[in-house]
Each structure stands twice: as structure tokens, then as C-alpha cells.
Amino acid sequence: MTRDYIRERQQRTGWLLVTPALLLLLLVYAFPILRAFWLSFFTENLSTSLEPVFSGLDNYGRMAQDGRFWQSMRNTAVFTVFTLIFELLLGLIIALSLDQAFRGRGWVRTIAILPWALPTALIALAWRWIFNTEFGVWNDLLLRLQIISNPVNWLGTPDWAMVAVIGADVWKTTSFVAILLLAGLQSISQDLYEAHAIDGASPWQSFRQITLPLIAPQIVIAMLFRFAQAFGIFDLIQVMTGGGPGGATEMVSIYIYAAVMRYLDFGYGAALVTVTFLVLIAVVGITWLYLSRLRAKTE
Amino acid sequence: MTTAPQTTAPPQTSDRGIPWMRVLLWAAIAFTVIFSLAPVLWQVLTSVKTNDAITADAVVYFPGLDQLTADHYLDLFRRNRFYIYMFNSALVSIVSTVLCLALGSPAAYALARLRIPGEQVILAIVLVVTLFPYILLFLGLLEVVRAFGLANNYLALIIPYTAINLPLTILVMRSFFQQLPKDLEDSARVDGYNTVQMLWRIVLPMTLPALVTTGILAFIFAWNEYLFALTFMTREEMKTIPVAAAQLGGTTLFEVPYGPLAAATVVGTLPLVLLVLFFQRRIVQGLTSGSVKG
Amino acid sequence: MSKLELQNLTKAYSRDIVPVKKLSLAVEDNEFLTLVGPSGCGKSTILRLIAGLDQPTEGRVIIGDRDVSPLPPGDRNIAMVFQSYALYPHMTVRDNIASGLKMRNLPAGDIQKRVQEASGVLGLDPLLDRKPAKLSGGQRQRVALARALVRNPDVFLLDEPLSNLDALLREQVRADLKQIFADQKSPIVYVTHDQTEAMTLSTKVAVLSNGHLQQLGHPNEIYKTPANRFVASFIGSPQMNLIPLSRVGNDVALGDFRVPLPSGSTAKSVILGIRPEHLRLPREGDACTVSGDVFLVENLGMSDLVSLRVQGDPSLTLRALLPADATWSKENLRLALPPELIHWFDGDTEQRLNA
Numbered sequence: 001m002t003r004d005y006i007r008e009r010q011q012r013t014g015w016l017l018v019t020p021a022l023l024l025l026l027l028v029y030a031f032p033i034l035r036a037f038w039l040s041f042f043t044e045n046l047s048t049s050l051e052p053v054f055s056g057l058d059n060y061g062r063m064a065q066d067g068r069f070w071q072s073m074r075n076t077a078v079f080t081v082f083t084l085i086f087e088l089l090l091g092l093i094i095a096l097s098l099d100q101a102f103r104g105r106g107w108v109r110t111i112a113i114l115p116w117a118l119p120t121a122l123i124a125l126a127w128r129w130i131f132n133t134e135f136g137v138w139n140d141l142l143l144r145l146q147i148i149s150n151p152v153n154w155l156g157t158p159d160w161a162m163v164a165v166i167g168a169d170v171w172k173t174t175s176f177v178a179i180l181l182l183a184g185l186q187s188i189s190q191d192l193y194e195a196h197a198i199d200g201a202s203p204w205q206s207f208r209q210i211t212l213p214l215i216a217p218q219i220v221i222a223m224l225f226r227f228a229q230a231f232g233i234f235d236l237i238q239v240m241t242g243g244g245p246g247g248a249t250e251m252v253s254i255y256i257y258a259a260v261m262r263y264l265d266f267g268y269g270a271a272l273v274t275v276t277f278l279v280l281i282a283v284v285g286i287t288w289l290y291l292s293r294l295r296a297k298t299e
Numbered sequence: 300m301t302t303a304p305q306t307t308a309p310p311q312t313s314d315r316g317i318p319w320m321r322v323l324l325w326a327a328i329a330f331t332v333i334f335s336l337a338p339v340l341w342q343v344l345t346s347v348k349t350n351d352a353i354t355a356d357a358v359v360y361f362p363g364l365d366q367l368t369a370d371h372y373l374d375l376f377r378r379n380r381f382y383i384y385m386f387n388s389a390l391v392s393i394v395s396t397v398l399c400l401a402l403g404s405p406a407a408y409a410l411a412r413l414r415i416p417g418e419q420v421i422l423a424i425v426l427v428v429t430l431f432p433y434i435l436l437f438l439g440l441l442e443v444v445r446a447f448g449l450a451n452n453y454l455a456l457i458i459p460y461t462a463i464n465l466p467l468t469i470l471v472m473r474s475f476f477q478q479l480p481k482d483l484e485d486s487a488r489v490d491g492y493n494t495v496q497m498l499w500r501i502v503l504p505m506t507l508p509a510l511v512t513t514g515i516l517a518f519i520f521a522w523n524e525y526l527f528a529l530t531f532m533t534r535e536e537m538k539t540i541p542v543a544a545a546q547l548g549g550t551t552l553f554e555v556p557y558g559p560l561a562a563a564t565v566v567g568t569l570p571l572v573l574l575v576l577f578f579q580r581r582i583v584q585g586l587t588s589g590s591v592k593g
Numbered sequence: 594m595s596k597l598e599l600q601n602l603t604k605a606y607s608r609d610i611v612p613v614k615k616l617s618l619a620v621e622d623n624e625f626l627t628l629v630g631p632s633g634c635g636k637s638t639i640l641r642l643i644a645g646l647d648q649p650t651e652g653r654v655i656i657g658d659r660d661v662s663p664l665p666p667g668d669r670n671i672a673m674v675f676q677s678y679a680l681y682p683h684m685t686v687r688d689n690i691a692s693g694l695k696m697r698n699l700p701a702g703d704i705q706k707r708v709q710e711a712s713g714v715l716g717l718d719p720l721l722d723r724k725p726a727k728l729s730g731g732q733r734q735r736v737a738l739a740r741a742l743v744r745n746p747d748v749f750l751l752d753e754p755l756s757n758l759d760a761l762l763r764e765q766v767r768a769d770l771k772q773i774f775a776d777q778k779s780p781i782v783y784v785t786h787d788q789t790e791a792m793t794l795s796t797k798v799a800v801l802s803n804g805h806l807q808q809l810g811h812p813n814e815i816y817k818t819p820a821n822r823f824v825a826s827f828i829g830s831p832q833m834n835l836i837p838l839s840r841v842g843n844d845v846a847l848g849d850f851r852v853p854l855p856s857g858s859t860a861k862s863v864i865l866g867i868r869p870e871h872l873r874l875p876r877e878g879d880a881c882t883v884s885g886d887v888f889l890v891e892n893l894g895m896s897d898l899v900s901l902r903v904q905g906d907p908s909l910t911l912r913a914l915l916p917a918d919a920t921w922s923k924e925n926l927r928l929a930l931p932p933e934l935i936h937w938f939d940g941d942t943e944q945r946l947n948a
Contacts, residue, residue, distance in 0.1 A: 005663050006648040007414070013494040014413030018421065021406035021465055028462030029428045032439020039438075090334075097327035108328055110579040111335045117575045117582070118339070119523035121541035122564040126342040129557055137341055140358040171338060176586070183587035203320065225430065232432020235525035239545045253434035260438055261530065269438055277435050284430055485646050486679035491667030491696035504683040 033277055039270035046264055059271035069272065071247055072255040079166060079251060080230040084223055086170045091177030091222070096211075098178065099185040116175040124239035127168040131155050131240075158248030161241050165249050169236055173229065177222045184218030185211065216294060224287050231280055252276050339568070346371050346561035353557050371558035375566060379559070383536055384543040385566070391453055391539060392521035395460035399517045400510055402461065403468030408498055410469065411476035412484070429466040433526045444531050455531035456539070460524060464517035467585075471516070474588045475509035476502070512585040515578050519571060540567040595657045595747040596621050597643065597780045602652035604638055612638040614804040615652070620748075620780035620797070627783045629791040630801035631827070636784045639801075640750050643782060645669050656747050667696065672741035673750040676757060678733045680725040680740075686712075687721040690739045711739040714773065731762050738773065749774070749781040755790060767793060788828050792816065800824045818936075822943035825866050825936055831898055834872075834911050836865045837940055849905030850883045852930065855937055855947040862940030869898060871934040872913035875927055884927040885911065897921055901928075 040059050042052040063069050098109055115123070130138050131154035139151045154164045188211065196206050234253040237243060243250035243258070252272065260269035344362070345353060352359045352366035359366060375381040410418055440459055449455040479502065487497040503510065528539045538546075544563035547556060575582065597620040604613040612635035620626045628636040641647040643654055645666035653662045661669045672693065680689050687708060694704045712718050715735045725733055734754060741749055754770075755763045771794055774781055785791055791798050792812045800807040800815060800823070808820040819825035825833050838845040839862050844853050852865065875882045885901035888910075892898075896914050899921045903909040913928055915921060937946040 004648040006645065006665070009665065010413045010494070011415050014409035014415035017405035017409040017413070017494075017498075018415065021402045021469065022421065024402060024458070024462045025425070025428065025465055027443070028436060028440065028459050029431060031443070032436040033431075035439040035442065036435070093327050094331045097324055097331060100324055102324065102328065106579070108332060109583070110575060112331050113579060113582060114335055114339065114572065114575055117519050117571045118568045119525070119541045119571070121523075121525040121545045122567045123338070125545060125560055125564050126338050129345065129561065130338060130341060132557075135354055135358065135557070137358055171334070175335065179583050179586050182583075228430035228432060232434050234432070234434050235541070238525070238529075253432065256434055257437070257526075260441070266438070273435055273438055277431075280430070280432070280435075284427070480677055480679070482675040482677045482679035483681065485641075485644075485666075486673065486675055487681075487692075488646060488666040489644055489671060489673045490693035493665070493667070496696075501681055505681070507683075 033273070036270040036273040036277070039267055040274045042267045042270075044266040045268065050264065050266070052267065055267070059268050060275075062268065063271055063275065068247065068250075068255065069252075072250045072252045075162070075247075075249060076231060076233075076251045076253075078162065079169070079233065079249075080227060082166050083169045083173070083230050084226055086166070087174045087177045087226060088219065088223065090170065090174045091181055094174065094178040095181035095185055098182050112178060113175045115172050116179070118172075120172060120235045121239050123172055124168065124236045127164070127171075128155065128240050131164050155241050156245050158245055161245055161249050165237055165240055168240060169230065169233065172236065173226060177226060180218050180222040180225075181215055184215035188214050217291065220287065220291050220294065224284065224291075227283060227287075228280060231283075232276070342561045342564050345557060346565050348558065350558055368558075371562035372566070374559050375562050379543075379547065379563075381540075381543070381563065381566060384538055384540045387453075387532075387537060388522055388539040388541075388567075389570075391456045391460060392518050394453070395457045395464065395521045396514050396517040398457065398461040399464040399468050400514055403465050403513070404472050404503060404506075404510065405498060406465075407469045407472035408476050408502060411473045413494070425466045425469050429470070433463065433524070437526055437530055440527065441530060449531070451532055451534045451537045453537075456524075456527055459527050460517075460521040463524075464520055467516060467520075468513050471513045471585050471588050472506070472509055475506050479505060508581070511578070512581040515574055515582060516585045519574065519582075522571060595779055596655075597748045597782065598655040599639075599643070600653045600655065602639070602642060602654065603650050604635075604642060604647065605650045612804050613642065613649075616804075616806055617652075618799060618806065618809055620782060622778050622780060624797055625774060625781045625783065625795045626797045626799060627785060627791040627795040628799050628801055629785055629788060629827075630807075632786055634801040635804040636786075636801050637752060640673070640752050640782060640784050643748065644671055644673050644750055670744075670747045671750055672744040672746035672748075674737045674741050674752065674754045676753040678725075678737040678754075678757070680733055680736055682725055685722050685724055686717060686728070686736050689725065689736055690717075690743055693740065693744050707743045707745075708739075711743040714742065715739045730758055731766065734758060734766060738770075742773070742777075745779075747779055749777065749779055751781065751783045753785055754783075755785070755787070770794060788830065792828075798828075800827060802827070818945065818948070819866075820945050822864055822866070822938045825938070829868055831869045831912060831914065833866050833868045833936070835938075836909055836911075838863055838865055839940075847883055847906075848885070848903035848909055850881075850903070852881055852935070853932070858937065858946050860939045860941070860946060863946065864938040864940055864943065866936035866938060867911075867930055867934060869912045869914040871931060872911065872915075872928045873931070874915070875929040879929040879931075881930045881932055882927055883911065883930065884925055886924055887921055887926050890921050892917065899926070901926055 039052065041054060041056060043055040043058060044050060044052040094112055098105065098112060102108075130136055133139065133151050133153045133156065136151075136154070138154065139148070142148045143151070152160060154160045192210050192214075193206055196210055201209065232253050233251055234257065237249055237251055237254055238257070241249045243254040253276075256269055256272045256276065259265045259272060344360075347367055347369070348359060348362045349366050349368045349370075352362050409415055410422060436459070444450055444455045449458075483501060483505070484497060487501045492501065523541065524539075525541045525545070528542045532538050532542065540563075544560070544567050547560050547563055599616055599618050602613055602616040603611065605611040612633075614635075616639065618626075628639060630636050638647065642649050645654075645661065645664060645668075649662065653660050655661065656669060656671070681692065684692065690708050690711060691704050694707060699707075708721075712721055715738060717732070717735055717739055720728060720732060720736075725736065728736065734757070737754065741751075755766055758766060767790060774794075783790075783794060792815075795812055797809065798812050798815050799809045802823050808815055808824045815824060815828050819828060819833075822835060826835055836847070838847060840854065840860070841851070844851040845863060845865060847865065854863065883903055885903045887899055887901045889900040890897050891900075893914075895917060897917050898912055899915050900910055900912050903911060904925075911928070935947075938944060939946055
């Protein structure tokens, strides 16, 4: 056997081309997460004069007792579940209508992806203004439609604040879901629908028996991405409510940020990061397995 | 809503009087348009209303001529030197986008064509990190920024922005490279190009549209980023638009300068609105090839 | 003076996938070698091994007296024309033609002169500033040829350059190719699955099957004395009649008829081969004839392809190319098998028996 010079040369160049990108990914992704894991076994806060002192699992023990942590986890779970449900429903409606042929479809498509492209922090400002108690347009509309009789303090009432941030996030990210689902819809051949219609199927039956099963992978992928983003939501909440009122909309990310930046409790913040990371990875891993099963079944 | 082909639907439905499917479709379209535009338009409207009109007892939907003003915009630039934030945002976004393409495309090419060992592992890693929320990274990055004294330095944002856009760049560019005919690269090799020359002079010029697509996505993500910008840039003259705008209102919910805030939102979103207007197709294409095919 | 030599060339992707097996051959100056064979026979892989796009598992590629096996394609001084033409879409025709020269850092004046020459030969002058997307298929093909010609390479490699052209254009370009390469001194290796191209263009044909070289020789030799059953069936259109028969004494029985075996052969079972164009109506003195019932007549224009079942054994069929000026659909037809045009192959080894 002669040496495969060509292959060797290619691989050398290949590694050369991949390495810079990999190093940067290691620095920005791998280091912070490993570092947080390491730091979570130390106490590093004002009581230790910001010096790391090894404290074993203390941070995790403290977390188990920490009502604020559990509250933030509950908030995050509620926020994630409801945004995902509404985004999927609305995203599906938008994707299905954008999949049809009609005049001006290009424009509607452009309009539909607009919310996704805009900066979340600025959009949060817009929603804060819309939900304003005195001058907000949302109260005004509801009053005019006589759905409410007195202005509601949306961002100042715990439950309503949660509704408001969920609404704002659904608005912001539904377009992302719609884009992914639309790609799935467009990959379905029209022949299938025509054959199905000739067999006497109603549109609803076609939707149930053809559309849904064939875009199932796109739905799972879109939900996976959205889960990860919703679970780590920061900017929208920080700008709209700051986690308030009274911690009613405080998500894990907001708590982490506060632990580190406000209370300078680095060790505890690191433990929070670690736990959040593990929960995320677990859910992603389970979805991944489910997805590969789904793919194996359709192939 | 329906997915039945419209070409076969109209003749049947018109017999029964009202074409329900068509009505439903237009209702869904109307909903989509209103849903997507209303909040933005409201902000635009607010930004050109006088303070009196903004805080009028009855909400002013259609301001009269005497209720229109450009003051909020002028304020942004006169009193708040908003052009500094715009410059910062633009600089950080453009530099990180260029860097991201410069690092990401060669890596994507290697992963698409050069059959390096460990290719599958690298791809899996790249795919998984696209799911990491930034909040998981900020503590570690904060330490890096402090260790290298990068606080209030553009690099503190350029480096993470380049990195967070790398996975998407690699996935999108790889799927484009895989679609290129292999003969062209073989031909270039016969002509005497080595891999790097070939990438630079043959492959990248051919994938220019893909580079534009990916670049737009990277630019959008960088322009919109909030957490790192909030944490690593504390000096006023280093802030980017999202952070500066969010801090315009101060910390309380009261006495908020609604007009300038609205104007700031409009100014900060305008570049992105333009990008979407011109590159809608590419954005859709990039997003789907980055997440679905990857 | 350059010469291309392949020594013991083998390419194995895995234990079972071995597209090229121990191939040795040489192509001299002024020689036009065609590699021909069905798809999957390894002919394109051989070209890629010569070009250096793939590395052989074993064996060497020698150009002139240089062993180029370890060299990258760019250092081998070869030019290659691809099936898809592989024109760089973002470059003008001029830049496409010049790209290989620029990589060799030739002075700009030289490059311009050579590009002018090649584009003159191929009639590309009015197209030089266009991009490939604005060219027709035939024009693109000529640009690809020009890009190879300007290089003055030590070896030309052409990978099915005509297969993307429509039938009409293909014949014309085939003729052009022959003229253009008649003026080139360097050895040419041409890959095709089309035997007409192989026969018309080459000075030497290599017939490949399954990674093995079946026969190497002048087109006439390949046609007149195919080395084995595969070559006999692959070269020639319509396909040669190949009939496995068992021996009866010094003859074989073809239905009710006897055909004498060539002297000195000892094979137990044989394959009789005769080309449809060599079967003819009997004349005075024809000793060896067969007759049978016509069951199919295909009109090929200048002649008819007549299929008949041999009398005495209806499972044996013969196809004959006969003048189109008569009606052949009559029941029974007698044909002569000129003994000097019969090809005999061993029934077991499938190798040629008669000289």
C-alpha cells in the first residue's frame, strides 16, 4: 500500500481550516460552562471577599432550600409551556396560509418574518408601552370593546404580567416557528393532496393524514429551538418587567443575572448556571432521541 | 385553513355559495398582517406624536397635524447622542459578521468536503451549541473579559458575537458547499490551485449568495444581542442601541419619556426592517437550511 | 517528449470495492487512448488517478520519466476536460481559459497570446468576455477544450466530454475533436462509454470491465479480433451474435446445421460469435449456411436488422444486417456464415480461440 498523500494533505488542510473556528467555540461555549461547573463547588461572594473558597455541594444544598430559585423555575416552566403552545398554533396558521397561492404573498411573507428580525430589547420597550396602564393602547382597545370596564395594570399585577410577557414573546417568535413549518409544508408534493382529494378526502382529513405527519419533524425541530430560547429568555423580561412585580415574572436567567451582577454571588450563580444547563441538556437529549425515532419510522 | 390545492377548490366551493376556504384563508392572512405589524406601527405612531397627544386622556390613534412632531427623533441625536450607539452597534455587528464568515466558511468547507476524522463529532457539537442560551455563557465570559481587561472594549462584544454566530454560519455554509458540483473543485486542483487558493478564488465567489444570506443572519443576531452588551459595556460611549434604548427610560415605570423611547425603538429597528424588506427570501432560506437540514 | 505510463495501478475503496485492478499500460506521444467500458467499469477512476485527484492504493503513474504518484494535480502538468465542463461560473470565458496559466505565473503577455491562439482555433473570439451562464452547451464545451489546449500539458485527460451534448451536435463536435487533437503531440486519454467515439477518435482503445483491462489495441484490432466474449459483445452495433454451443467432433451443431471449428482447438464448449453485418445471403460456393424463420424485422434506414430462429433449435436466434431493398418478412431465410468472419471463444474462459 502506498501512502494516501492526497487524503493526508486534505485532512491536514481540513484541520487547519476548522481549528480557528473550533478554538473560538471552545473559548465562548465550552470554557464558560466548564468554568461554571467548577465554580459551583466554591463559595465566592461578598462574605468571602470575592475569593473562591471550596465549599463542596453547599451551593446545591442552598439551592434546594431557595424558594426564589424554585419560584423562578416554576415561572420559567409556565412561560416556556405557554409560549410554545401558542407559537405552535399561531405559527401553523401563518405557515398554512403562507403556503397557499394568493396575490401579494411575497409581501405578507416579508411582514410575517419582521417580528423575528427585530431586536428583542427594543420590542420589549414597545410592549411595555402598549401595556401601559394609563396611556396604553391595549387597555384602550379592551375598554372600547367593553371587555374590561376599568384599566388593568398589566405589568404591575403578578398574573397579568406573566400573561403580558408570554404575549410579547409569542408575538416576537411565532414568525420563526412559521418559517420552519413553512419550509416543511413546501417540501410536501401537491400530488399527495390531489391523490388524496380524488380519494374523497376533505381538507381537514388531508391536514390530519398528510400535512401533520409529514411536517412532524419540522414541528419537533422548531419546538426544540424554541424550548431552548424560551428556557433561557432574558432580554424581553429584563426590559419589560425586570422580573417583577414581586418576582412574578422572574425567570431562571433573570435570577442568575441578579445573583451574579447584583449580589456578586459568583459561586451560587455558577451553580444556578450548571443546573439550568443540565435541565436544558436533558430535555434536548430526550427530544433528540424522540426525533431520531420519528425519522427512523418515516424512512 | 386548508392545505388543499387552491387550483381544484374554487369550482366546487363556488357552487355552494360562499367559498369558505377562501374566506378562511383571507382571514388568516389579515390576522397575520395585523398581528405582525400592529405593535411596530403603534411604536412608529407614538414616536411622531407630541407629548400631549401621547398622554392624552383618550388615546390618539390618528394624530392631527398639530399633534405631529419630529422632536423625539431630534432629541435622540441632540440630547442623547444616539449616533454613538448606532455607530457602536454597526461597528460591532459588521466586524463580528465579517469575522464570523472568515472563520466559519473555511470550517464549513472542511466539514463539507475534506473528510477530516471527527467530522461527525464536530458537527454534533456545532448543532448542540446553537441551542445554548447566552445566560449560560455570560458568567464565564465575564471572567474572561475581566482577566483580559476587555470591559468597555469592542472586542468584548466582537469575540462572543463572532462565536455565537459560528454554528449557524457553519451549518448554512456547509449545506451550500455540499450542493456545489464537485467537478469545479477537481478542475481547480488540476489547474494548480491548492485548497486555500481554491476556497478563496473559486469556491467562495461561487457561494457569494450564501455568504450574503449567512452574513445577514449573523448581522441580525449581533445587532439584537442584549445580555453581553449590557454586561460588558458599562461606559456610556461604548453602549449599543438595544442597551442604550432600554436604559433611556430609566429604571422606574413612571415618568417614562415615551416619545423618545418610541423613537429609539424605531431608529434601532430600522436597519433590520430594511434588511428584511430586501432580503426576505435569503433570510428564510438561511434559517431553514441552518436548522432543518443541519 | 512525454509519455504516460501506468504501472500496476490499483484503487481499492474497501476489500470488495476495487474499481481498478492492477492496470498497466503506456500511452506515447501522438497517441490517443480511449478508455471504454460500461458504467462502473472503473474508467473514470483511472482518469482521476492519472490526474492526481485520487491516490492509487498501489502502483505508479509516470509522466515522461517522472514518477508523479506523490504529486498534487497542479504539479503534474496535465489538463483535464470534465463531463460537466466545470467552467468557473463567476469568471469570463477569457479568465476561465487563462486560469490554469495564471496559476503557473506565466507573464501576462504570454497568457494573452496563448488564449488568443486557443480561442482562434475553437472560434471563441466573440465570446471571450461572456460568463459561462450565457453560453450554449456546445460553446461551453469548446471553452472547456480551450482551457485544456492553452496549457500545453504533458497529458490531456478527457472525461466523457461529449455526453452532455445532444445527438446532432455530438457528431459534429466529435469530428472537430479529432481534428484539434490531431495537431497535439502530447498523449491523450479519453474516457467514454460510447463505442462510436472510441472507434472514431482513437489510435488505441482500452476496453475495461469490472476494473480489469479486457483488451488494448488499435480500434480495428478490437473490432476484428476481440480478445474475449466481453469485448466482442461490447464493441460493435448492433451487438455481435454470441451463441454458446457444445462441440460435436470437430464441428458444432447450430440447430440442424454444422459449423466446423477452427483447427487445433480442444475446448469442450465454445461460443460462436458473428457480427450481424457479416451475415449475408448465400452466394455460389458458400459452404457454411444456416436457415431459419424470420420473426422480427427492424428498419434501421440504410439496412434492415432481421432476427430469425435457427431451424432445428428455436431457442437459438441470429440477427443479421441485410440491405433494405428487399422484403425480409417472408417465412424462411437462408444465410451464409463466412468462416473467416466467425469469432470463436472458449465456453469456460470466454477467451478467444481463433487468431
